[in-house]
Amino acid sequence: MATCSEILTRSFPKIDTELFQYVTGILNGGTEDFNSSDDVYDAIGDVLKEVDEGKSDNEIRNICKRLLNCMTLADDFSDNVNGVLLLDTPVHLGEIAQKQEETVHGHGIWMVQKDSYSVVDKKRLEKAEAKIKAKQERRSQKEDTVKPGYSVGAEASASQVIDRKEAKLDSAGGKTRDIRIEDFDIAFGDKVLMKGANLNLIYGRRYGLVGRNGLGKSTLLKLIACGDLKIPSHVDILHVEQEVVGDDTLALDSVLECDEVRASLLKEEKELNDKIQATSPGSTESCLSTRLSQIYTKLEDIDADKAPSRASVILAGLGFSTHMQSQKTREFSGGWRMRLALARALFSRPDLLLLDEPTNMLDLKAILWLENYLQGWPTTLLVVSHDRNFLNAVATDIIHLHSQKLETYKGDYELFVKTKTEKLKNQQREYESQMKEREHIQAFIDRFRYNANRAALVQSKIKLLERMPHITPVEKESEVILRFAEVNEKLSPPILQLDEVKFYYSEDKPIFNSIDVSANLESRICIVGENGTGKTTLLKILLGDLSPVKGIRHAHRNLQIGYFSQHHVDQLDMDMTSLEVMSTKFPGKTVEMYRHALGGFGISGDLALRPVSSLSGGQKSRVAFAILSMLRPNFFILDEPTNHLDMETIEALGKVLNKFQGGVILVSHDERLITMICKELWVCGNGTVKRVEGGFAEYKQILEEEFASQ
CATH class of the missing domain: 3.40.50.300 (P-loop containing nucleotide triphosphate hydrolases)
Known part of the structure; x- marks a missing residue:
C-alpha cells in the first residue's frame, strides 16, 4: 500500500523540500481534521496547484481523495505502527531502487539528504489548521457562503519585515527619498498575492510595473498609498x-x-x-x-x-x-x-x-x-x-x-523582454547541465554502491551531490490563447455602409456634416481622434442605435454585430459567478457549453465559480468577451477593448482578431493592437471622418508635428 509520501512524490516529482514538509505537516494531523476529501482539498489544494499548474482541478481533487484514503487506512492500523501515520513509515529503498523509481530533486531516492527544513513552519501549520476549523464551523452551521477562499467582501492585507536600522534612521530624521520595502507579503482574502517580496525604488527613476492580470499590481499600489506598507515618513506619496x-x-x-x-x-x-x-x-x-x-x-x-x-x-x-x-x-x-x-x-x-x-x-x-x-x-x-x-x-x-x-x-x-528571455535561456541551460552532471554522478554511485574498495569514493560523490546548489527548471508562463466562435456564413458586399450621413444632438453643434464610409468582412478598421470628436457616436450610428439626421445607413440583412463597449464590464452582475452570468444571458444551454465559451478566454476551472467581484479587471473583460463570442457574430465593433487587459492578452486578442473571418471596427488607443491588426484608419474631427492612407504611422507623425508647432 502506498504511503502519503509516495503519493505526493509520484504525483509531484518536482515538489521542493519546503512545500513537501509543509503539506506533510498538515496531513500529519490525521483524519480527525478532515471529514471528507473536500477538507483535504481546502487545506492543501492551492499549494498543490502552485507545485504543478499543469494539473487540472479534478486531478488535484483525486490526489486529495487518495491522500485521505491513505490516512484513513493508516488510522485503522495505528496499533501496529504505534500511532504513527503511514505517511512517516519506513520505505524499503532497495526494492524501490530495483523497480527504478523516479528520483526526487535529481538525487537517488535512496539517499539520505541533509535538509535544512527539519521541521514544519508552525505559523503556516497554525494558519492551515485555523482555516480548516473555520470551514468546518461554517459547514456545520449551514450558512450560505461563496466558494471557499474568495469572499465577496475580501480586502487586501499586507505584512512586512521592518529593518530596525532604517526605522531608527527614519525616526531620527533621515532624509533619503529612496524607498526600500523588504520581505513583505500581500494577500487578498485567503489568496496570497506576494510572499517574501522586495521593492526598491531609487529617487528620480521611473518604474513600470508589469505582470499578468490578477497578480496584485493595483493592490500593491493601493497598499503603498494607504500606508499598510511602511516607507520613510517624510516621503510624499500621491x-x-x-x-x-x-x-x-x-x-x-x-x-x-x-x-x-x-x-x-x-x-x-x-x-x-x-x-x-x-x-x-x-x-x-x-x-x-x-x-x-x-x-x-x-x-x-x-x-x-x-x-x-x-x-x-x-x-x-x-x-x-x-x-x-x-x-x-x-x-x-x-x-x-x-x-x-x-x-x-x-x-x-x-x-x-x-x-x-x-x-x-x-x-x-x-x-x-x-x-x-x-x-x-x-x-x-x-x-x-x-x-x-x-x-x-x-x-x-x-x-x-x-x-x-x-x-x-x-x-x-x-530591453526587459530581451533580458528576461536571455536570462531564462541561461537558467534552463544551467539546469540541464546540472541534471546531466547529477545523472553522471548518480550513475557512478549506483554502479559502485556495493563495492567495498570504492566505498570512500562513493561517499564523497554522495556528499558532492548534497553540496550542489539546487537549480529549478524554468517556469514558463502559460501562453494566453483566446478563441472566438467561427463565422458560419459568408456575406456578399455591401456589408455596412454610411452614405452622406449628417448627425447632431443639437442643431447648432453638428457632430458629423456629411460622411461616407463602408466596411466589409475583410475590414480591419481603427477609429481614432481626440475625445469629443464623435468616435463613440459614430459607432452607435454604425450599430443602428442612433439614426442619422440626414443620409442612409445600409446594413446586410444577415449582418450579426458583436458589440463590446467600455461599460460591458461594469454591467456584469458582481454577485454572480461567471457561470451564472452566462446561464442568465443564454438560458437553456448546458454547463459544458458555458464552460467551453468561458474557457476560450481563460476563465476555466475554479475561476468560473468565483464571484465576478473577486476577478481582476482583465478577467472581467474576458468574461465580457466570452458573452460576446456566444452570440456568434460575423462582425465585431469594439470600443476600447484593451482596457484592463495585460500585454499577453492584448497580443492574444490581436492574433485572434487577425484570424477572425468577419469584419472588425474598433476604437482603441493601444498602439500595439492598432499596428497588429488595422489596415485602415478613420480619423474623426471637425465634423468629418477622414481615411489616413499611411495608417497609424502617418497619423502619429501628424500628431507629433502638431506638438512641435505648439
Missing part, C-alpha cells in the same frame, strides 16, 4: 485612483489648489493686505509689512507666479481647451474628472507618484503628450501599464511581478 469631486471650483483652480504651500501663502498674503488697509499707521503695520515681505520672498522662491501657466500647460496637454479650463468641475463627466485628477498629480510633483493604467482615460494625442511630459519627471514614478509603447517611452526600469515575487530590470520594456 496615488491617482479616484476622480475629482465635482463642485463649483474651476478646472484650472482645482489644479492650482493642490499646491498647498502656494495656496496657504496666497491666503495669508490676502489676509495681511486686508489687515494693513484696515489698521492705522504704526508699529502693528510695520510687523505686518515685515511678515508680508517674507511671504513674497517664499512665493518667489517657489515660482508661484508661474504656477497658473504650468497648470494650464498640463491641462491643455491632457485635452482641456481654454474654455474647458474655465468650466466648473461638476460640469465634467467621470472620464474628464479622472484626467483632472491626473493633472493635479502632475502639477503637485510628489516624491512618489503612483499611476494605475493612466492611458486608459486618454486619447492617442493625450497619451503622446503624457509620454513626452513624463520623460522629464523629476521625482520617483511607479506606473502600472499594459501599453508597451508607453512603457518604452517612459520607463527607466521595469519591475516584473511573477511567482509572488518582484524582479527589477534596467531599461525600457523592450
